[in-house]
Amino acid sequence: MRLATLLGPDLKALLEDPAALREAFEDFHAEDVAELLDDLPEEQVVELLDALPIDIGADVLERLSADRQRIVLRRTERPTELLTEMDPDDRADILDELEEPEAQALLEQLEPEIIEETQELLGYENDTAGGIMTTEYARLEPELGAGAAIEELRRLAREGEAETIYHIYVVGYGKLVGVVSLRELILADTETPIAEIMTEKVVSVSPADDQEEVARIIARYDLTAVPVVNDHGEMLGVVTIDDVVDVVIDEATEDAQKMGGVVPLEESYFDTGIVEFVWKRGAWLVVLFLGQLLTATVIEKNQDALAATMELALFIPLIIASGGNAGSQSATLIIRAMAVGEAKPKDWLRVFGRELLVGLALGLALGCMGFGRAWFAGESVSAFGLAFAVGSSILAIVTLSTVIGSLLPMLIRRLGLDPAVSSTPFIASVVDVLGLIVYFTVAQLILHSVF
Amino acid sequence: MRLATLLGPDLKALLEDPAALREAFEDFHAEDVAELLDDLPEEQVVELLDALPIDIGADVLERLSADRQRIVLRRTERPTELLTEMDPDDRADILDELEEPEAQALLEQLEPEIIEETQELLGYENDTAGGIMTTEYARLEPELGAGAAIEELRRLAREGEAETIYHIYVVGYGKLVGVVSLRELILADTETPIAEIMTEKVVSVSPADDQEEVARIIARYDLTAVPVVNDHGEMLGVVTIDDVVDVVIDEATEDAQKMGGVVPLEESYFDTGIVEFVWKRGAWLVVLFLGQLLTATVIEKNQDALAATMELALFIPLIIASGGNAGSQSATLIIRAMAVGEAKPKDWLRVFGRELLVGLALGLALGCMGFGRAWFAGESVSAFGLAFAVGSSILAIVTLSTVIGSLLPMLIRRLGLDPAVSSTPFIASVVDVLGLIVYFTVAQLILHSVF
Numbered sequence: 090m091r092l093a094t095l096l097g098p099d100l101k102a103l104l105e106d107p108a109a110l111r112e113a114f115e116d117f118h119a120e121d122v123a124e125l126l127d128d129l130p131e132e133q134v135v136e137l138l139d140a141l142p143i144d145i146g147a148d149v150l151e152r153l154s155a156d157r158q159r160i161v162l163r164r165t166e167r168p169t170e171l172l173t174e175m176d177p178d179d180r181a182d183i184l185d186e187l188e189e190p191e192a193q194a195l196l197e198q199l200e201p202e203i204i205e206e207t208q209e210l211l212g213y214e215n216d217t218a219g220g221i222m223t224t225e226y227a228r229l230e231p232e233l234g235a236g237a238a239i240e241e242l243r244r245l246a247r248e249g250e251a252e253t254i255y256h257i258y259v260v261g262y263g264k265l266v267g268v269v270s271l272r273e274l275i276l277a278d279t280e281t282p283i284a285e286i287m288t289e290k291v292v293s294v295s296p297a298d299d300q301e302e303v304a305r306i307i308a309r310y311d312l313t314a315v316p317v318v319n320d321h322g323e324m325l326g327v328v329t330i331d332d333v334v335d336v337v338i339d340e341a342t343e344d345a346q347k348m349g350g351v352v353p354l355e356e357s358y359f360d361t362g363i364v365e366f367v368w369k370r371g372a373w374l375v376v377l378f379l380g381q382l383l384t385a386t387v388i389e390k391n392q393d394a395l396a397a398t399m400e401l402a403l404f405i406p407l408i409i410a411s412g413g414n415a416g417s418q419s420a421t422l423i424i425r426a427m428a429v430g431e432a433k434p435k436d437w438l439r440v441f442g443r444e445l446l447v448g449l450a451l452g453l454a455l456g457c458m459g460f461g462r463a464w465f466a467g468e469s470v471s472a473f474g475l476a477f478a479v480g481s482s483i484l485a486i487v488t489l490s491t492v493i494g495s496l497l498p499m500l501i502r503r504l505g506l507d508p509a510v511s512s513t514p515f516i517a518s519v520v521d522v523l524g525l526i527v528y529f530t531v532a533q534l535i536l537h538s539v540f
Numbered sequence: 541m542r543l544a545t546l547l548g549p550d551l552k553a554l555l556e557d558p559a560a561l562r563e564a565f566e567d568f569h570a571e572d573v574a575e576l577l578d579d580l581p582e583e584q585v586v587e588l589l590d591a592l593p594i595d596i597g598a599d600v601l602e603r604l605s606a607d608r609q610r611i612v613l614r615r616t617e618r619p620t621e622l623l624t625e626m627d628p629d630d631r632a633d634i635l636d637e638l639e640e641p642e643a644q645a646l647l648e649q650l651e652p653e654i655i656e657e658t659q660e661l662l663g664y665e666n667d668t669a670g671g672i673m674t675t676e677y678a679r680l681e682p683e684l685g686a687g688a689a690i691e692e693l694r695r696l697a698r699e700g701e702a703e704t705i706y707h708i709y710v711v712g713y714g715k716l717v718g719v720v721s722l723r724e725l726i727l728a729d730t731e732t733p734i735a736e737i738m739t740e741k742v743v744s745v746s747p748a749d750d751q752e753e754v755a756r757i758i759a760r761y762d763l764t765a766v767p768v769v770n771d772h773g774e775m776l777g778v779v780t781i782d783d784v785v786d787v788v789i790d791e792a793t794e795d796a797q798k799m800g801g802v803v804p805l806e807e808s809y810f811d812t813g814i815v816e817f818v819w820k821r822g823a824w825l826v827v828l829f830l831g832q833l834l835t836a837t838v839i840e841k842n843q844d845a846l847a848a849t850m851e852l853a854l855f856i857p858l859i860i861a862s863g864g865n866a867g868s869q870s871a872t873l874i875i876r877a878m879a880v881g882e883a884k885p886k887d888w889l890r891v892f893g894r895e896l897l898v899g900l901a902l903g904l905a906l907g908c909m910g911f912g913r914a915w916f917a918g919e920s921v922s923a924f925g926l927a928f929a930v931g932s933s934i935l936a937i938v939t940l941s942t943v944i945g946s947l948l949p950m951l952i953r954r955l956g957l958d959p960a961v962s963s964t965p966f967i968a969s970v971v972d973v974l975g976l977i978v979y980f981t982v983a984q985l986i987l988h989s990v991f
Contacts, residue, residue: 243727367902385858403840
């Protein structure tokens, strides 16, 4: 049975029969149900969520779009039950989407223990380890025997008090002292204390660590979860790998948008309103446009040279585009290398050496091609002179752009800023202006001297 | 004790004392050891790997760079043991890095069972579900009771026959019929047969599915592993989430490089040779350069107009850059939206509508700015005429670029090609040529008519 068929004319009948409803929805993943619900009219979504068993309802609610979440929490008959049923990190996320007073009012209806837990999570920035961690994890004491530990895990799992029971954190006097896997526990002798089985070297993160850094650590060490520990060695929560996959995908999208000169979107492409869209793109376009105005000034200053040798105008786009493309390549490579930790600002000299060589090689290749094309354009000046001017300008600007394209992002990073922000169009703009200056300087030197 | 200190003068002593060596390395993660070994001289790497206990050695070997892996496999005293100890997917990967005859020779020394398993994995493309799956997973029969199942898992874990025992695949008559988690098993009554506990709706992938698609499914359904099933419903292996995190990071790097106009690098930034680097960047630069040559031709054809109104030359870079930037933004947004599954080629009409509106709004804003700047440049023609020509050209080209930038990647995708390939510079080149044509057409219409 396809999920969509459930929601046709039979929906009314289904809503009146809880058992049939549970059966109908149990077989589908909450993600699929949520996607379908995102397309239904608002009233039906609320009605349906209220009719669903509470566990399925909470699972679906956490996966709805932010808009729908707000509507459901405002109109549902059982906001408290739904919030209580959710995982702590998802509960904090959904409350974070609401207006402050509204979230506060809902929060106050929960149990004191849950309020405290949620407020703690709300205290962390969204994109930090603290912001994506869960506080429902399995923690045990080091003296416990393996057999008793499994019994305790059974209890935690039954009562839904741990998101995962496959990694158990060993906490003594409030501090994280080790980690043990369920695999190791079931392999061990039932009497062996956990302290003897656990791994003492635990890779952990701080609550303020950026989520990208957390993702990098999880990827590097092939972990499936990483504990979040504060400066005093106290354990605060766990970041699980499924949340990290989302982080990695979101960060890649954000980086791509930044590199493409767009202020990152909060929502998906189609969910972003036209006005927000214009604003997020317009901001950078205007900044870049203002920078590009310099190109007009450079040409204005060289108008006499241009009037004397009209053919120079022909190669303006070609020359600045060659520089722009070479610079974008370097910027892309180095920004990505820094993002995955392959290169650091301190490697700048090594990068400089490589890029200089690469830039010269590429500049030489393109310069020769430019020479060939310009050879056929010279009418008011010697064909060789024009060709030589165009060719050597290309060599110079491609080399320069390659070096600038790689070093500028490292400098920006070194200054503590994000190098991905609008890097490609920004570097292209810098290179456009520089390219024109180089072009006119080189051309006049050559055309006004020997030829 | 820091890891690096181990490898100073004490290394010789350490190599002669296996117990001390195991103890020294046991506390460090294989990833850290591998990183250190990547910087040591070749001889020492081989010597050290031969001295390490086989399980640690195999763990470290699979994490070395491809170069080092080849060297170790050629010179180690125990290639067969190391390969046998590795996880099947890692074993296939490392053999894939060797020359065909060399890999074949090594493969033949393994046990028949392992040879078969490895050859099966080698048969899949590297970047497909089959290429990243492991064949060591826990599979049980549906009739088994929960208690007996845990016993069987204990045996699998002890003998290292399953990479993970947290998800157990239930296979009846060779076909995948359900999945059960270790969590559910330990919660169940020991006598309950697995068939009664398992989930029958299993999300699975085909062996030929692209690894990016696998990552998308795992992220969407918050899975930690996904079974690989062929057309006949037979289970072939499992892709685990830790491999998927690597896939997502690698794909993001690859996409960024493609979008920046670089043929994706196989190795990291610093590990890529200069010649390969020049080649991978030069290929696209030359193609783009050839396209850009058209700009010279367009200007050549309009040389008379330019000679009549020299001020037109001033705004050539500004106009084509505005189009290029707007086009890159659209391309970036839509390519990323397609990559994460938010937009599909069939949505083109909806995208067209949005981008047309956005393009007009952005074009109007930039056009007004351009109008203002050009107002002050008109000397040989009326200031208003020039300003109007520049402003309306910008409006036209920004709108056009915005629409082209979003639709072209969808068309490329529709044709079955990868839209990320060189998209930004490619679209910028197309837009440069179009921009010039629009500019000269609009400018001549306006300047030669009313003003």
